[in-house]
Amino acid sequence: MKRLLLSALLLLVALLGLAAYYLADKQPLRDGRLRMPGLQATVEVRYDERGVPHIRAQNDADLYRALGFVHAQDRLFQMEMLRRLANGELAEVFGAALLDTDRLFRTLRLRQHARQYVARSDQQSPAFLALQAYLEGVNHYQASRPAPLEFDLLGLEPRPFSAEDSLAIAGYMAYSFAAALRSEPLLTHIRDQLGAAYLAPFMENTASSAALPLTEGDWHDLQQLASLSLNSLAQSGLPQFEGSNAWAIAGTHTASGKPLLAGDPHIRFAAPAVWYEAHLSSPGLELYGHFQALNPHALLGFNQRFAWSITMFQNDDLDLIAERRNPDNPLQVWHAGRWVDLQVEQETILVKDAAPHRLTLYRSPNGPLINAALPNPQGDTPLAMWWAFLESDNPLLDAFYQLNRADSLPRAEAAAALIGAPGLNLVWASADGDIAWWAAAHLPRRPAGVDPAFILDASRGEARKDGFLPFSANPQEVNPPRGYVLSANQAPQDVAVPGYYNLADRAAQLDRQLRQPGVRWDLQNSQALQLDSASGYPQRVLASLLDTLRATASADEQALVEELARWDGSHTLDSRAAVLFNQLLYQLTREILHDELGDAFFDNLLQTRVIDSALPRLLADPLSPWWDRRDTASRETPPEIIVRAWRASLAHLDAQLGPRSDWQWGQAHRLSHPHPLGVKAPLSWLFNVGPFPAPGGHETPNNLSHKLGPAPWPVVYGPSTRRLIDLADSHTALGINPLGQTGVRFDRHYRDQASDYLEGRYQPMHSSPQAIRQHSRGLLLLEPAAP
Structure with missing residues (x-):
């Protein structure tokens, strides 16, 4: 018996040792030297106490290669999942449960659009060269280092990432902003099936087009479409963009005498968190940025000269359109006074442990027919989707490349003018004293009298578009007399733009504080403003x-x-x-x-x-x-x-x-960070983080928001980061991540910021050479490959 027990103990120790060795091999490297092909000179990567890399390179190409490498070692599985979501490839990994999501994203045509975007891009432009260098760094990490734990659990075979993958993920981001798929079927149902008196609470002006000639099967399909558009992202365990706060205060209202920028984009919580922080330094660029998977250009950033944040504009840039089908030819629809053929394509979706799924996609002159996204369509009416993201010149790569270098008001405005879809509010401030807000979007010209809040009737000409308005017609403010600009997803005041805007209460709550006379704003009282949990x-x-x-x-x-x-x-914890x-x-x-x-x-x-x-x-x-x-x-x-x-x-x-x-609110309102593999135990215990009691609530400035429903209330989305930058000295900037910098399980930075985030604490975002050296916790040198 003793020998058996001893043998069992030795076996257990050996297994634990193997497990420890296996997991240790998966951890990020933050110290030492590595050879990296393509580098022209050694790149220095210093890691601070939060695991944020501070990258110093001698040229921009090396800078972006190094960014790709370190981003991949912290977030490779996130990159893989977002690529698969955007390209409609999740069922290949997770089985038939994700087939509906794949079908929807194939129908949205994101990967076809990404392929066309890359084909027509200037691949020698600085923005595209930066993307290529970044992807080389990502792919080198994937090819040379052990695969993440999740890859092994799922049996994933690594494959190189491409520019098409990066652009498809940009399409996913744009789709997650688009509310029309969720709202237009509902509002059209109320108008057509219940009547104007029922519509009145939902619309300030209930004058609208005549009812659509839809069948019972069509209404069934619209119900299913609305549900699918809501559930597709939630089921994937990946972040979804929801709303945001951002404001910039002129130096006349700050303690330092220089502008102060605040921003906290609101995004669905997930593990890992959506933003990856990195500080980039080369002769051509100095920027502390917040990056998204497979994108080398920061969507949020600052340096000593300028800073910016973004919120959702929430303009209505997606129309659902009821087409008139030819009764004698189901592959034709009525357009511009004649019957025209639908474009037809065949797709194959691979499904784990099941036969491949065959999918037929159709496109009318108004856009893809989304009926194909439904598993069992019952209606007869083809439903097209016109979407500005697919239909406009939308140079997002160039826009954010330029924004990362927008050190003057004209350069920032020029970058904002390039953004077509998704619609973004860009809030910008500079050390020169300027503050600005631009509603950055390509706004379509629709026929007079057409209300895009409803499904449009193609046979009555409602779907026609006469191009886009010039950027100068977009809502915007530059250096307003009141001394601040504010964006909290509210409807613009001076220019009527159709959209799905949030309540004005959150913006009003912030505005009441910002307009207080005599207040001099600084990094301390700005924290209280971001953490305010009240609403009117x-x-x-x-x-x-x-x-x-x-x-x-x-x-x-x-x-x-x-x-x-x-x-x-x-909405305090004890309320x-x-x-x-x-x-x-x-x-x-x-x-x-x-x-x-x-x-x-x-x-x-x-x-x-x-x-x-x-x-x-x-x-x-x-x-x-x-x-x-x-x-x-x-x-x-x-x-x-x-x-x-x-x-x-x-x-x-x-x-x-x-x-x-x-x-108590904290008893009923709780925040969890779900991982894509955390749907069921035991992997939920391994990868998910939480739940934690959470302050704030729906449409409070501290917008830890929940779905309208019965108690208890899981928090769905909220501030994905909180940032405060005083342009008198941006080296004092403060920020926080809801969870941690890395997505590698068992790494010390997987969840090390979760408590600080919920308790309203901020951490310094180091950007001065002195602070970086003082807070350095590791030095990784990436060196050119041997000749």
Whole structure:
């Protein structure tokens, strides 16, 4: 027995030793020397205490090769997953569960568009040469170093990354901004199936085109399309772009006398986090940047001369179009006064442990037919998708290459003018004293009277486009007299641009603080502004409810009602009012809207921005037909529905959260960082991070947002980084990552910033030579390959 036990112990020790050796071999190299082909001179890479590389090279080509190498060693699996998502290749790895997602992305034609983009690009331009050098660095890492743990678990065979992959991922980013696939089927259903009175809460102007001649099968397909567009990204465990905050304050309103820039893009949480930080230095470039997978040009950045951040513009740059099919030839549609042939292509999607899936794609003159994205289409109407990303000259590589070097107001504006899709708000500031905001997008000219919030009718000419507006017509501000520019996904004020904008409450909450007289903004009080967890939205909603609740609440419920009445809208961890309000908001929405919409459209509604603006208008209108429930013979009144929602809210919270004295926002509102392999145990325990109690909430400045639904509320998206840069001395810049710099499991930087992020702490973003040397924790020298 002793010998058996000893043998078992020795075997266990040996296995643990092998596992430790195996995992150690997968870890990033942050010290030592490596030979790298293509380099002209040695590149120095210093790593700081957060694992951020500070790369110093003697020329730009070497700089970008080194960036590709270090980016790949921290994020290679993320690169692989984003490539597969954009190209519609996830089912090859994960099986039939991801087939719907692949079908959607093949239908979007991202990889075909990327191939055409690369073919027509000037491949000797500085932006493209930088991309090629960067990809050489990525591919050298993949070819010369051990594959990530995830590759081994999935049995992935490494294959080189290409410029087409980089551009396809840019298409995925643009698609994740586009709300039309989620909102247009819903709004068209309300208009055509329920009527103008039902549409009124959702649209300030309900005048619109005549109803579409759609069949029951067509409406089924539209429901499925809206659901697919919502679920495709969530199921992949990859980040999705949602919204953002950014502002720039002129030196007349700052303590330092120079502009101050703040930014926190809002993106779906995932492991690893979306941004990769790197500091680049060469004779031609000095930049501390935040990078995305397979892109060598920073989307966020700063140096001593300038800084910028981005938010979503949320302009409507995607139209769904109902085509008229030729009854005598199903491969023709009516266009420009005649029948025209559809373009037809065949695709094959490889599926793990199953037969390949054959997919037929069609394209009309208005764009790809998205019916092919549906697993079982039942309708007869071809639905085309016109999308500015596919239909306009959109030199994103050149735009961000130039923006990375935009050290003057004219150069920044010229870079912004190149951005076509996705629509971005570019907030920029310089040490020279300038601040600016540009709505960067190619805005289509649509026919007069056409409302792109609905599905358009091609047979009535609604789908026609007469080119794009000039950039000078876009909303923008340069050095405004009030002393700051602010973008929080709100609708532009002076120029009407169709879009799917967020509530104005978040922008209003920030604006109230920024316009306070006498305040001198610095890095400290700016932190409080970014971390503000309050919103004026609850008070707007509760104004229509409190009288009814006070009149009908029982004695033991009166204290809860008065707590809501006194509440300032702050979603702090200990707030009980935040718990009660968010549950009541959902319950009201369900009681009022579900019976008319049904399960599919109701669930889609909960995940769109239109519900946020509709609810206050609906609650303030006691005559709206939405109040009457279709499943009862009597006609309900608003007080009856409000009381019903209140009682149901309390019952649900009692069941979910226990004693009312224990109801706290941090108990019910929690943040997790899901990994693509973390869908099920035991890999969820290995790769996912969280859950953690989370402050903030939907449409607060600290926008740790959740889906409108019943408690508890998993946080879906939020600030993907927080950055503060004072242009008096950008070496003092502060930032934070929601999780960590690397995506390599068991590395010390996999999750080392998660607690600081949730607790509102910031870390220095080192950019001075002295600070880099002082905080250096490793020195990696990349040297030219031996001759």
